[in-house]
């Protein structure tokens with residue numbers, strides 16, 4: 001039977017308690033690893049909590065070996081506000097691990113996650129998405145390549161340590177690295193779209209990862225043909241306005257110099273900016289799949305390179 005642990009973090013100024021909800025599911029088929037699955041470290045990435053919800057609903061743990069710790073909402077205040085940064089202190093939780101006892105609220109939260117979740121698991125699966133506006137679709141290869149591949153996505157990204165923009169200090173996954181815990185970071189879904197297809201893929205991906213670990217019965221489904229990227233170019237609009245896209249679907253090729261999209265003024269109807277792929281030929285990793293109103297400097301597009 002699943003147990004829900006409520007770990008108090010602190011008390012907010014409005015008198016309510018900051019709490020982490022961690023579900024513990026012990027398999028009925030004997031010993032095995034403890035796998036931690038977390039989501040919504042960035043509160044505007046709302047696909048991951050849905051993946052974990054549906055995964056937990058569909059799981060029959062009687063035949064499972066080992067144990068799961070599920071942290072469906074790692075950053076509840078950001079989650080309810082649908083913001084990447086925490087509204088309490090305007091900080092990015094995923095740059096603050098392992099956390100600080102006497103620090104900012106987000107640093108205290110990071111420390112509670114380290115203590116109550118990360119320090120109790122053998123494998124970390126951390127689920128991200130594209131956020132409130134963009135949609136994203138790739139998996140990091142970090143320290144558990146077989147598990148990254150087993151999720152079943154087409155595009156994989158082998159992040160280079162120490163290269164700015166490819167692997168940041170203070171992430172939940174970097175914290176796992178320091179503790180010798182293998183990790184996978186999933187980037188799946190987001191944007192103003194029906195998330196059901198991404199949630200379905202996410203649940204199937206998690207099941208396949210647990211089969212690969214030998215925790216669930218059944219042979220793992222072999223991954224589809226996959227592309228391993230070694231770099232990702234982030235392209236940001238320099239003007240604000242409606243973003244209108246002109247590129248191939250996510251997961252498809254984009255040529256160097258090809259038109260990605262335009263920024264159009266909703267006030268004058270002018271095209272304020274034409275955005276082209278500034279880097280070499282690559283793969284579409286992240287984009288806006290609806291006509292979103294964007295600020296200058298936001299995540300516009302991401303292009304992966306082999």
Ligand SMILES: [Zn+2]
Pocket residue numbers: 041042045128129
């Ligand atoms: Zn994220």
